Amino acid sequence: MAFADGPANVQNRNFVRSPASITWAVWKAIFIREAVARLFAGRAAWVWILVEPVVHLAFLNLLFGFIIQRVVSGVEGGLFITTGVLGFLIVQNTAMRSKEAITANTALFTYRQVLPVDTVLVRAALEALLLMMSALFLVTGLGLLGSKILPHDFLLVMVALSALWLSGLGLGLMLSAATELVPEIGKVTDMLFRPLYFLSGVMFPASAIPPAYRDWFLVNPFVHGIETLRVGFFPQYHVADGVSLSYLLGFALVTVCLGLALHVRFGARLVME
Amino acid sequence: MIIVDEVYKRYQTDHGVGKWVLQGATFTIPPKLNVGLVGRNGAGKSTLLRLIGGIDKPTRGRIERRCRVSWPMGFGGGLQGVLTGRQNTKFVCRIHGHEQDLADRLANIQEFAELGDAFDEPVKTYSSGMKSRLQFALSLAFDFDVYISDEVTSTGDEAFRKKTSEAFEKLADRAGLIMVSHGEGLLRKFCTAGIWLHEGKAHWFDRLDDALKAYKQSIAV
Numbered sequence: 001m002a003f004a005d006g007p008a009n010v011q012n013r014n015f016v017r018s019p020a021s022i023t024w025a026v027w028k029a030i031f032i033r034e035a036v037a038r039l040f041a042g043r044a045a046w047v048w049i050l051v052e053p054v055v056h057l058a059f060l061n062l063l064f065g066f067i068i069q070r071v072v073s074g075v076e077g078g079l080f081i082t083t084g085v086l087g088f089l090i091v092q093n094t095a096m097r098s099k100e101a102i103t104a105n106t107a108l109f110t111y112r113q114v115l116p117v118d119t120v121l122v123r124a125a126l127e128a129l130l131l132m133m134s135a136l137f138l139v140t141g142l143g144l145l146g147s148k149i150l151p152h153d154f155l156l157v158m159v160a161l162s163a164l165w166l167s168g169l170g171l172g173l174m175l176s177a178a179t180e181l182v183p184e185i186g187k188v189t190d191m192l193f194r195p196l197y198f199l200s201g202v203m204f205p206a207s208a209i210p211p212a213y214r215d216w217f218l219v220n221p222f223v224h225g226i227e228t229l230r231v232g233f234f235p236q237y238h239v240a241d242g243v244s245l246s247y248l249l250g251f252a253l254v255t256v257c258l259g260l261a262l263h264v265r266f267g268a269r270l271v272m273e
Numbered sequence: 274m275i276i277v278d279e280v281y282k283r284y285q286t287d288h289g290v291g292k293w294v295l296q297g298a299t300f301t302i303p304p305k306l307n308v309g310l311v312g313r314n315g316a317g318k319s320t321l322l323r324l325i326g327g328i329d330k331p332t333r334g335r336i337e338r339r340c341r342v343s344w345p346m347g348f349g350g351g352l353q354g355v356l357t358g359r360q361n362t363k364f365v366c367r368i369h370g371h372e373q374d375l376a377d378r379l380a381n382i383q384e385f386a387e388l389g390d391a392f393d394e395p396v397k398t399y400s401s402g403m404k405s406r407l408q409f410a411l412s413l414a415f416d417f418d419v420y421i422s423d424e425v426t427s428t429g430d431e432a433f434r435k436k437t438s439e440a441f442e443k444l445a446d447r448a449g450l451i452m453v454s455h456g457e458g459l460l461r462k463f464c465t466a467g468i469w470l471h472e473g474k475a476h477w478f479d480r481l482d483d484a485l486k487a488y489k490q491s492i493a494v
Contacts, residue, residue: 017370029367037355110344110351112327113368268330269285 026113030105030122038126053134054141057085064203072205074236079139079147083233084202086135087164087226092193093131094168098124099175099186102270109271116270117263120176124169156232163245164225166252173259180270201226206240218242221251275302275325275342275419277475280334282320294320296473297334302466304340304418307450309460309481311488312470318453319345321470322421325451340418346408347423347453354397358388358407361396365411378414385436386410405429413440419449438462457485 017025039046060081069077101119108114143149151157179186200222209217217223218240227243263270282295294317302308310318322345323329324336344351352361362382366375383392386406391399399407405425412420429437441450441463454460460467460481467484469476471491478484 021370022368025370025372026368028372029364032367033353033356033360033364036360041355105353107351107353108364110328111365111368112344271328272284 022113023118026115026118027122030108030114030119031126034119034123034126038130049130050134050137053085053089053138057082057138060085060203068204071208072238074238075230075234076147078142078145079149079233080205080230081203082138082142083229084200084226086131086138087160087229088197088200088202088222090128090131090161090164091168091171091222091225092197094124094127094165095171095175096190096193097127098169098172099179099189101172102176102180115263116176116180116267117173117260120173120263121169124165124172127168128165151233152235153232157229160225160228160232160245160248163248163252164222164229167221167225167248167255170252170255170257170259174255174262177259177262177266177270181266196220196222199223205230205238206243207238209240214240214242218247221248224248274304274339276335276337276339277301277321277325278335278337280321280324280331280336282317282324282329282332293473295324295331295475298470298473298475300468300475300477302419302449302451305447305449306466307445307464308452309464309467309484310451310453310470311460311467311484313488313492316470317473318470319423321475322423322451322453326421338419341416342419343412343415343417343421345421345423346412346425347405351408351411352396352404355395357395358386358392358399359383361407362411366414369415371415382407382410382414385413402429402433406433409433409437409440413444417448419451420444422450422452422454424454460485 039049061078064081065077067077068075068080072080098120101123102116105114105116105119108119109116139149175186175189179189199217199220201217206214206217206223206227224243224245225248227239228245228248230237231239277298277300280295280298281293283293284291298321310321312318320329324331325338326342326345327336327338328344351365353364356364359379362379363375366372366378371378386392386409388403388406391403396404396407406429409425409429425437444450445463450463452460452464464481465479467478467481469478469484469487469491471488476484476487478487
């Protein structure tokens with residue numbers, strides 16, 4: 001029995017941590033745990049996190065790069081597709097990874113300090129960090145190949161990315177709670193995300209959609225984020241009427257609030273195995 | 274001191290609301306008292322421990338913890354299978370606010386658990402006895418006023434049982450213990466008071482022997 005009454009224990013006897021400091025300690029601990037599991041899970045797992053989007057983009061560029069350069073004026077094909085894919089991936093990866101945060105961390109709820117919502121928030125933050133790193137890697141790579149990579153409105157790019165991430169987080173919060181309560185919801189959303197890839201303007205500009213259908217097309221909030229991202233990158237980019245960042249921000253606000261509400265309401269039931 | 278006041282608990286199952294597991298359990302555990310919890314399988318012993326440990330919330334009623342209570346240790350809970358013993362240990366130290374003296378605690382836990390090289394292997398490769406060792410070492414590393422043990426000692430080998438006995442004895446003068454075990458000897462050794470769970474109600478006995486007697490009578494019929 002080495003340590004049950006060691007000096008460190010005596011010292012901390014009457015020290016009570018505040019709720020905020022407990023939450024902060026939990027977030028840090030989960031962040032490290034998630035990052036370790038993500039980056040060192042298999043043989044050089046971190047390499048794949050960088051390589052996957054590169055391959056994805058190289059393939060798309062091969063297919064559409066030249067067409068885009070001819071059809072869309074004022075943009076460069078490679079960077080155009082890169083913005084589309086990055087904008088979409090930040091929503092999809094954040095939403096899908098944080099959706100599974102609760103199931104992946106069930107064992108940790110043995111400690112009452114750890115709440116389901118903590119695991120979701122931390123996962124979304126880690127996903128943002130990883131995507132930012134692979135985005136930097138990608139854009140720098142394009143720069144070395146001779147593209148003009150510096151966005152003309154850096155602030156707008158950051159705001160658009162944040163708005164996209166927030167809606168990913170909002171969806172993640174909602175879906176993580178919902179799939180624990182009704183598992184079928186998870187399967188349905190997985191199916192819905194697939195066509196969204198094609199409906200979010202990843203490979204074409206919103207202005208390419210005929211005006212008659214554009215109102216319908218613009219119902220999808222992610223289009224607004226991706227198009228705004230391009231406005232931030234290309235000074236000459238001709239953006240379709242009706243694209244509005246506020247719409248996406250509103251969507252993000254609503255989903256985040258709804259998601260948090262679900263976690264508050266059903267928190268106790270999410271802990272159950 | 275732990276106050277359990279009119280606690281009701283039932284779970285949501287796949288086909289609607291489940292049966293009541295606890296129906297108005299009421300008792301108060303004074304500081305530094307070792308309590309044995311007895312009752313037949315499915316009587317709600319583990320449920321009650323989860324509620325006291327603060328993992329789950331009662332459907333109705335109130336539980337107050339006026340002291341530091343450990344998490345319920347037992348059955349390999351609280352360990353993440355893909356992470357190594359060391360990584361799990363670091364995680365638990367961090368959430369309990371011991372970022373600064375992490376190295377010291379890590380060394381102590383490693384020494385007490387006696388897992389050898391397995392400490393750096395993923396927990397999913399551990400046997401249930403090894404998991405128990407790690408869990409027990411983990412919970413002893415923190416200064417709780419009450420330790421909750423859900424059969425944590427039942428899977429260990431002889432050496433480990435001896436070690437836990439010594440540890441529990443040392444704890445007895447400064448901390449309390451709430452213990453579930455089907456081993457009568459173990460309960461008699463450590464616990465003075467007893468709670469008998471029967472049909473959703475908790476019956477308090479100042480002497481463990483009385484609790485065991487009531488429990489035995491109920492299963493004899």
